[in-house]
Amino acid sequence: MPDETNDIGLERADYQGSPNTLCKGCGHNAIIGQIMSACYELNLRPEEIVRYSGIGCSSKAPTYMLKRSFGFNGLHGRMPSLALGAMFADRTLTNIGMSGDGDTASIGIGQFKHICRRNPPMLYIVGNNGVYGLTKGQFSATTEAGVSFKRQGTSRYLPVDICMEALASNASFVARSFAGDPKQLRQLIKAALRHQGISVIDVISPCVSFYNFAKNLHSYEYAREHEIPLHELEFVPTDHQIMIKDFEAGTVRNVKLHDDSIIRLKKLDKEYDPTSRWQAFKVLEEAEEHHQLVTGLIYVDPDIPSTFDRYDLVEEPLNRLGNGRLRPPRESIDQINQMML
Amino acid sequence: MQEDSTQSPHKIINDFCVMFSNINGTGSSTANTTVMRALFEMGIPVSGRNLFPSNIKGLPTWFTVRVSKDGYLGRVERDHVQVLMNQDTVAEDVKKLVPGGLVLYDEAFSMPETLPTSLAFGIPMETLINELDIEKRLRSYVGNMVYVGVLASLLGIDMERVAGAIEFHFKGKTEAAKMNFHAAQRGAEWAQANIDRIAIPYTVEPMHITDGYILCDGNRAASLGTIYGGVQFVSWYPITPASNVIEEMNEFLPMLRKDPETGRMTCAVVQAEDELSALGMIIGAGWGGLRAMTATSGPGLSLMAEHLGLAYFAEVPVVVWDVQRVGPSTGLPTRTAQNDLLFAANISHGDTEQVILMPGSINECFEFGWKAFDIAERLQTPVLVMSDLDLGMNPWMGKPFQYPDTPMDRGKVLWEEDIERWTKEGKLWGRYLDVDGDAIPYRTVPGNRHPGATYFARGTGHDEFARYSEDPQVWQDNLARLKRKYRQARALVPQPIVERQKNARIGIITWGSTHMPVGEARDQLAAKGIATDYLRVRALPFTMEVVDFMQEHDRTYVVELNRDGQMKELLTLEAPQHAYKLRQLSKVDGLAMTAEWITQRIWEDEDGCHA
Numbered sequence A: 001m002p003d004e005t006n007d008i009g010l011e012r013a014d015y016q017g018s019p020n021t022l023c024k025g026c027g028h029n030a031i032i033g034q035i036m037s038a039c040y041e042l043n044l045r046p047e048e049i050v051r052y053s054g055i056g057c058s059s060k061a062p063t064y065m066l067k068r069s070f071g072f073n074g075l076h077g078r079m080p081s082l083a084l085g086a087m088f089a090d091r092t093l094t095n096i097g098m099s100g101d102g103d104t105a106s107i108g109i110g111q112f113k114h115i116c117r118r119n120p121p122m123l124y125i126v127g128n129n130g131v132y133g134l135t136k137g138q139f140s141a142t143t144e145a146g147v148s149f150k151r152q153g154t155s156r157y158l159p160v161d162i163c164m165e166a167l168a169s170n171a172s173f174v175a176r177s178f179a180g181d182p183k184q185l186r187q188l189i190k191a192a193l194r195h196q197g198i199s200v201i202d203v204i205s206p207c208v209s210f211y212n213f214a215k216n217l218h219s220y221e222y223a224r225e226h227e228i229p230l231h232e233l234e235f236v237p238t239d240h241q242i243m244i245k246d247f248e249a250g251t252v253r254n255v256k257l258h259d260d261s262i263i264r265l266k267k268l269d270k271e272y273d274p275t276s277r278w279q280a281f282k283v284l285e286e287a288e289e290h291h292q293l294v295t296g297l298i299y300v301d302p303d304i305p306s307t308f309d310r311y312d313l314v315e316e317p318l319n320r321l322g323n324g325r326l327r328p329p330r331e332s333i334d335q336i337n338q339m340m341l
Numbered sequence B: 001m002q003e004d005s006t007q008s009p010h011k012i013i014n015d016f017c018v019m020f021s022n023i024n025g026t027g028s029s030t031a032n033t034t035v036m037r038a039l040f041e042m043g044i045p046v047s048g049r050n051l052f053p054s055n056i057k058g059l060p061t062w063f064t065v066r067v068s069k070d071g072y073l074g075r076v077e078r079d080h081v082q083v084l085m086n087q088d089t090v091a092e093d094v095k096k097l098v099p100g101g102l103v104l105y106d107e108a109f110s111m112p113e114t115l116p117t118s119l120a121f122g123i124p125m126e127t128l129i130n131e132l133d134i135e136k137r138l139r140s141y142v143g144n145m146v147y148v149g150v151l152a153s154l155l156g157i158d159m160e161r162v163a164g165a166i167e168f169h170f171k172g173k174t175e176a177a178k179m180n181f182h183a184a185q186r187g188a189e190w191a192q193a194n195i196d197r198i199a200i201p202y203t204v205e206p207m208h209i210t211d212g213y214i215l216c217d218g219n220r221a222a223s224l225g226t227i228y229g230g231v232q233f234v235s236w237y238p239i240t241p242a243s244n245v246i247e248e249m250n251e252f253l254p255m256l257r258k259d260p261e262t263g264r265m266t267c268a269v270v271q272a273e274d275e276l277s278a279l280g281m282i283i284g285a286g287w288g289g290l291r292a293m294t295a296t297s298g299p300g301l302s303l304m305a306e307h308l309g310l311a312y313f314a315e316v317p318v319v320v321w322d323v324q325r326v327g328p329s330t331g332l333p334t335r336t337a338q339n340d341l342l343f344a345a346n347i348s349h350g351d352t353e354q355v356i357l358m359p360g361s362i363n364e365c366f367e368f369g370w371k372a373f374d375i376a377e378r379l380q381t382p383v384l385v386m387s388d389l390d391l392g393m394n395p396w397m398g399k400p401f402q403y404p405d406t407p408m409d410r411g412k413v414l415w416e417e418d419i420e421r422w423t424k425e426g427k428l429w430g431r432y433l434d435v436d437g438d439a440i441p442y443r444t445v446p447g448n449r450h451p452g453a454t455y456f457a458r459g460t461g462h463d464e465f466a467r468y469s470e471d472p473q474v475w476q477d478n479l480a481r482l483k484r485k486y487r488q489a490r491a492l493v494p495q496p497i498v499e500r501q502k503n504a505r506i507g508i509i510t511w512g513s514t515h516m517p518v519g520e521a522r523d524q525l526a527a528k529g530i531a532t533d534y535l536r537v538r539a540l541p542f543t544m545e546v547v548d549f550m551q552e553h554d555r556t557y558v559v560e561l562n563r564d565g566q567m568k569e570l571l572t573l574e575a576p577q578h579a580y581k582l583r584q585l586s587k588v589d590g591l592a593m594t595a596e597w598i599t600q601r602i603w604e605d606e607d608g609c610h611a
């Protein structure tokens, strides 16, 4: 049997990473698995993807996917700034940032909120396990109050909700998913990679070594039992729209992204409009109240200008401009000197 | 107006210091810089210093203009002429007047009973302002120009030059310029009618020394140099005294860096949420192949420490301007110092060494502005440029800026066709592989579509192919290569400037803007019979010349503006064998160094040596 390839002639193996050193069963593995599949299915060239991360098990994860792409594993909590600066170099690339709950919501909450408001075109995915995995089991900003860890005692403070923070900071695409729901996760990742601004996906991604407690949100068991998807989700790329099947009227909501691709949201038990910020806050608030894991596309505004729409930069990648276009001409120096008084 | 200046036998011509004492936020800086510009336009060397509080409105501020026929630009400790426009500081201010100096003050002020001079004149500011032939509500804006006119008349500053300076300031706003000049004229008329100029010992006369020179502050020069260096990405967080390095860009980038074909920009400026982020962004951009820079001061530099280690270790070129102010901590935000050197030299944990440039004039601010990028990209490492508040925020005269005399050096960057060629030639590429034996590897940048070009950068241990590694040998080899690479900087950085005097047995070493008083101090010492050789360090790592200089001299005084003698410490580390010959000559009190202080110390010390 010939090896299967995508439309650009690449095999799944072309999207693989370096050998994985995460624990078996770690939720982060599922996340990178779905990212690789999404990139394969979207026919993205690995060389045209850039990976960014901070520090943590979740931030190591990008090493284990997309080996053929550029990547930068920076400082703890500082991935957003690094990514933003790098994105200015060549604005045609696809950007994937991967972080953890500690990396994003503890040490990095400031940079996280600012990258949300700047809205650069990137997937910002959080492997949210409610614990510091890499440093072996301390509380993070998303650990629920009252949780006890072996060497830490009991968590005293209320957790931070990453989706809520993203929303409050004007992120243009906010989603929540679960490492144990690969189908939904992949559709969300695909949509996120096509969205023209920042796409935050907060993925409940259990840490099997330090915090997979069945009675708590960040475990496989709890998440499976309490997951409430807002809708059934399907991403339809621009060139596949002919294949869209008709659903019964009123059951499907289409959200058109900037490149004309479509996110099809099939209604489950309740009506949900992900273009309403107000509804988004409400649904998150209710989920928290009832200890439920609400998943799906929580909020999207396909049309907010991205970071680069806010700068009047030359068309071509800045990092390909020749010296002649960067250094002002010799004649200009006299004019400048005239002004110096 | 100039007829009497030669008649008095005791006139001091073009060699004195005028101090203006004002209240912050009263628009006095326009008036004071008008005086400075008018003097400069008369061809007389001038330097201006603004001493201001960390406050927007209501606190005292001082501006001094030094007039020096010899071209000395350093600070002097006493004032010869004072213009006192702040009642609150009068009593303290007059203590700094030289005996017999000239004092002008607002007639409404209550003055100390005894003054060190008989030449004190109250200007009826309120009356003169109220008599101005302009709309009442506008009078207070131009009020300060009254004392400009008085001063011009008493010192012999050409009123046409005053008019020119005012016009320059108000660029095209003719009405405003007219009103301001009118106020100055009123002041001049009043002075002519009420004060006998013959009694005033200070006067100015036109010279031609400043012909062709420019006036500019160091931050603006840095900004322009950066733009001529082809900067493509700037991220920053506001902080005194560094902010206007970037704010000037907002003025000059649209003028200089709009793509002629498309009218679009070739450089982006992002105001970050803090300095952690500012440095993170420029590391991202530098890694992406852009010429990236930021400007900050002490507190911001502290926040940048972790990121500077990442840039050093992941080998990412970035340029960081540190316009130094007085620390520790928030310290004195609006006062000058050279006190970040030790911190910057090895900033970040682990075995980190940074390349540092130290401009000592506006011309060097401009030159190092563009050169810093060439060095950073050639070496693939951060370059820190250490300016200071005194140099950065005050107007200095200097030669016109010179267009860069070497083409931009983008360093070892491989694009698709290069990787393709290397592959064909069977030449092996690894991001951290020392192909040329100079410890500087070749890099690729995102956007390079060649499948063989990509790599994963990280701050963790890595081998020559950028793969994660904890191997002891790999770690050691990599750090050793980084050390060799750092040494390569010696050939790239600006070399020290050495000036010698005949038979000098003692040396003076300084760096940065302290250069200005040192030159003057050497003349003063020479006049006392002490010959000195002089070396100004302009970069780290040190070059051999610095070590030789220490060796050649019996004693070497290291003059700098900090408590601990930070340059002296670094010299001691560099050449412990000569350390016993070094003398620390440092202080920090928020004010710029003066020649008097340096001369006095060296004189005392040398006298002691000979006794």
Ligand SMILES: Cc1ncc(C[n+]2csc(CCOP(=O)(O)OP(=O)(O)O)c2C)c(N)n1
Binding pocket: A055, A056, A057, A058, A059, A076, A099, A100, A101, A102, A103, A104, A127, A129, A131, A132, A133, A134, A135, A140, A207
């Ligand atoms: C400045 C800094 N402080 C502390 C650390 C230590 N550290 C490494 S990873 C980590 C926590 C990571 O937690 P999270 O982001 O949730 O990732 P996870 O391992 O759980 O996936 C910490 C505190 C560090 N690397 N840098």
Ligand code: SF4
Binding pocket: A021, A022, A023, A025, A026, A027, A028, A057, A058, A129, A133, A134, A206, A207, A208, A209, A210
């Ligand atoms: S420690 Fe936890 S987070 Fe880290 S790899 Fe193992 S399971 Fe995953």
Ligand SMILES: [Mg+2]
Binding pocket: A056, A100, A101, A102, A127, A128, A129, A130, A131, A132, A133, A140
């Ligand atoms: Mg975690």
